Amino acid sequence: MNQVMYINQTCLPENYSTYFFVDLYTNFPETFIVAEEDGKVVGYIMCRIESGFSGLSLIKRGHVISIAVLPAYRRRGIGEALLKEALNAMVTYYGVKECYLEVRVSNTPAINLYKKMGFKIERTIWRYYADGENAYLMRVKLA
Numbered sequence: 638m639n640q641v642m643y644i645n646q647t648c649l650p651e652n653y654s655t656y657f658f659v660d661l662y663t664n665f666p667e668t669f670i671v672a673e674e675d676g677k678v679v680g681y682i683m684c685r686i687e688s689g690f691s692g693l694s695l696i697k698r699g700h701v702i703s704i705a706v707l708p709a710y711r712r713r714g715i716g717e718a719l720l721k722e723a724l725n726a727m728v729t730y731y732g733v734k735e736c737y738l739e740v741r742v743s744n745t746p747a748i749n750l751y752k753k754m755g756f757k758i759e760r761t762i763w764r765y766y767a768d769g770e771n772a773y774l775m776r777v778k779l780a
């Protein structure tokens with residue numbers, strides 16, 4: 638968990654308590670995935686499974702909470718592999734029908750990755766981040 642928290646702190650301004658990481662791992666272990674190289678963790682993805690209404694039916698949704706790859710290991714398909722694994726696990730283990738996430742409107746690498754995996758921009762969330770930046774809410778149907 639320390640290695641995951643280190644990558645989170647190195648790569649993103651959104652940082653969390655140890656409890657937050659452990660809680661996600663404890664509740665949704667199948668969608669808490671790390672990428673390793675030479676025995677070292679170089680990337681991670683962590684997600685939450687939520688229930689909500691889609692029209693009149695109650696469905697399960699995956700929510701990507703955080704994904705990051707150490708700078709020296711980027712552009713080699715690791716982020717894509719982590720996201721693919723997590724989306725597969727959402728369907729296989731948790732019966733999820735769709736997945737959504739928030740991303741900074743300026744974060745072109747991440748937006749491109751999500752588009753590549755089928756996510757579409759649904760709307761803008763005004764001043765979603767602590768520094769005032771807007772987020773795109775992006776969603777993909779699964780299964």
Ligand SMILES: CC(C)(COP(=O)(O)OP(=O)(O)OC[C@H]1O[C@@H](n2cnc3c(N)ncnc32)[C@H](O)[C@@H]1OP(=O)(O)O)[C@@H](O)C(=O)NCCC(=O)NCCS
Pocket residue numbers: 648649703704705706707710711712713714715716717718739740741744745746747749750751753
């Ligand atoms: C976003 C992130 C996880 C991508 O990880 P990665 O391992 O470099 O991604 P991949 O090599 O699997 O790339 C997959 C696709 O993402 C897109 N992409 C990744 N990096 C990109 C860049 N620098 N510029 C443009 N598109 C990029 C491309 O579409 C790429 O597909 P392609 O290689 O066929 O062009 C990584 O850049 C990162 O850790 N960023 C900092 C943390 C962050 O912003 N997380 C997201 C918060 S919402």
